[in-house]
Amino acid sequence: MPSGPAYRIVTERLVLRCWDPADAGALKDAIDASLDHLRPWMPWAIHEPEPVEDKVARLRHFRSLFDGDEDYVYGMFDADEREVVGGTGLHMRLGPAAREIGYWLRADLEGQGLMTETVAALTRVAFEVDRVRWVEIRCDPANVRSAAVPRRLGFEHEATLARRTETAEGAPRDVMVFTMLEDAFRDSPLAGAPIEAYDAFGERLI
Secondary structure, eight states, X not given: OOOSOOSEEEOSSEEEEEOOGGGHHHHHHHHHTTHHHHTTTOGGGGGOSOOHHHHHHHHXXXXXXXXXXXXXXXXXXXXXXXXXXXXXXXXXXXXXTEEEEEEEEOGGGTTSSXXXXXXXXXXXXXXXXXXXXXXXXXXXXXXXXXXXXXXXXXXXXXXXXXXXXXXXXXXXXXXXEEEEEHHHHHTSGGGGOOOEEEOTTSOBOO
């Protein structure tokens, strides 16, 4: 019987898959075109732009974590996989019983529902493939677009934690925590999100 993790996820308009070092050039193009958009919210963006060789090393690292079941970082691609749309992940920093979904989107693609489509797909994978008990999304309260995604999908805003993280410049920032529990997922429209998910052998999981 096929088993996870899901290396490749196909939604209505996107392909979400484990990064490959060969994606470095396309990733650099997407980030470089979105720096003003990313820097206020993504601490890693303060170090951009970086050489494509550094991107290769980063993607090799992401791949090793993925293969070792330490963290699942996904590239977001258009349907023919020629263009990087953004980045996302089912992160394991909450422990084996949960996943935290993080995401960023290329600046010129905002407002098309692509991130909502992505998070819906990853939520289904988290519960049906990874068999977790809950999924979290965290974001800065000032990042209105980011916070709208979990709200739109039925996640519960459980708390806003004061000064629990920092900006890239070291200034304290608050964090909103959105959560979906397993039973809430089963009763939500997300359980029927139209996706296909495949393991490392290309065997279908969903």
